Amino acid sequence: MASLTCQRHMGASSRTAAARRSPVLRVVAQAAPAAPTASHAVPASKLIDGKGIADTIRSEIATEVADMKKQYGLTPGLAVVLVGARKDSETYVRSKKKACAEVGFDSFGTDLPADVSEEELLKVVAAYNADPRVHGILVQLPLPKHISEKRILDAISIDKDVDGFHPLNIGCLAMRGRDPLFVPCTPKGCIELLERMKVPIAGKKACVIGRSNIVGMPAALLLQRRDATVTMVHSKTPDAKKICSEADIVIAACGVAEMVTGDWIKPGAVVIDVGINAKDDATQKKGYRLVGDVEFEGAAAKASLITPVPGGVGPMTIAMLLQNTLESARRAAKGEKAHH
Numbered sequence: 001m002a003s004l005t006c007q008r009h010m011g012a013s014s015r016t017a018a019a020r021r022s023p024v025l026r027v028v029a030q031a032a033p034a035a036p037t038a039s040h041a042v043p044a045s046k047l048i049d050g051k052g053i054a055d056t057i058r059s060e061i062a063t064e065v066a067d068m069k070k071q072y073g074l075t076p077g078l079a080v081v082l083v084g085a086r087k088d089s090e091t092y093v094r095s096k097k098k099a100c101a102e103v104g105f106d107s108f109g110t111d112l113p114a115d116v117s118e119e120e121l122l123k124v125v126a127a128y129n130a131d132p133r134v135h136g137i138l139v140q141l142p143l144p145k146h147i148s149e150k151r152i153l154d155a156i157s158i159d160k161d162v163d164g165f166h167p168l169n170i171g172c173l174a175m176r177g178r179d180p181l182f183v184p185c186t187p188k189g190c191i192e193l194l195e196r197m198k199v200p201i202a203g204k205k206a207c208v209i210g211r212s213n214i215v216g217m218p219a220a221l222l223l224q225r226r227d228a229t230v231t232m233v234h235s236k237t238p239d240a241k242k243i244c245s246e247a248d249i250v251i252a253a254c255g256v257a258e259m260v261t262g263d264w265i266k267p268g269a270v271v272i273d274v275g276i277n278a279k280d281d282a283t284q285k286k287g288y289r290l291v292g293d294v295e296f297e298g299a300a301a302k303a304s305l306i307t308p309v310p311g312g313v314g315p316m317t318i319a320m321l322l323q324n325t326l327e328s329a330r331r332a333a334k335g336e337k338a339h340h
């Protein structure tokens with residue numbers, strides 16, 4: 001096992017299975033006719049424009065990449081590994097590669113069939129671990145059932161773990177006096193939205209709904225590191241609504257479409273919705289529309305600020321991935337490496 005010195009760097013079931021990964025598309029059938037598209041009815045001053053903020057971050061990154069190329073002759077490189085042919089995963093992988101091209105990164109990709117063996121996948125990861133052109137490695141989740149996600153994520157070099165899912169990175173996130181090399185992209189994006197919107201976090205009550213390894217748990221740790229008083233609620237929490245309705249900041253990542261209704265929200269609270277669910281909507285060309293884990297209009301009526309779905313947290317996930325990869329390339333340019 002690697003012995004890690006990571007203080008050097010700083011930076012920052014349908015129901016339950018979906019909640020473990022996020023933001024991810026979940027399909028929700030709906031008998032009643034579709035409601036009108038949500039964010040139209042809400043004043044712009046209440047909306048957190050995740051897409052706009054992500055675009056700003058991406059152009060900041062493009063400038064830094066150009067500088068890095070000039071100063072060090074180094075181009076950041078991201079490797080994206082896709083196993084199988086899930087439509088949503090294919091879309092996210094395509095978006096990641098496109099985002100790389102737009103900011104001037106090199107991107108590397110390996111697409112493997114759904115029945116690939118764990119050993120083959122481990123070989124691909126090992127090759128990217130050893131490739132000096134690659135500064136970040138991302139294995140798109142979820143993986144097919146026969147592959148141990150744990151084994152694959154553990155195999156990614158912590159120096160290149162731009163998803164921040166390696167247990168050593170998560171462990172450092174959880175410990176006082178330690179900093180992870182990388183923070184998982186979706187929760188990092190949630191905090192970046194709060195910070196760019198100048199939402200005070202220290203001393204505030206925060207409620208994180210959902211306890212997944214990739215969103216809920218790291219989001220709670222990040223809020224706590226910023227001196228919020230954090231309560232995590234989940235499917236076994238008695239009266240989650242009451243706890244949530246006392247929070248100044250709500251991060252909803254439970255994987256249940258529109259579960260968080262207006263009566264969960266304290267007047268003036270800031271609401272960050274991580275969910276992405278497809279809801280039948282006959283008025284839409286595709287026959288569905290995307291909704292979050294928050295019932296948007298009801299929550300927006302109570303909140304001071306709220307993220308829409310789509311256009312909220314989702315685009316930030318990719319912006320944070322680029323940020324993590326850039327940071328990894330910067331460390332490589334400076335010859336920094338975690339101790340193994």
Ligand SMILES: Nc1nc2c(c(=O)[nH]1)N[C@@H](CN(C=O)c1ccc(C(=O)N[C@@H](CCC(=O)O)C(=O)O)cc1)CN2
Nearest residue numbers: 021022023024092139140141185310311312314315317
């Ligand atoms: N290895 C990883 N796998 C997965 C992660 C992850 O962070 N690392 N997260 C999710 C999926 N995801 C990135 O991979 C992701 C999800 C959604 C979006 C996004 O921009 N969503 C848009 C809507 C897109 C649509 O129309 O469907 C939005 O919310 O506006 C980006 C990335 C699971 N797997």
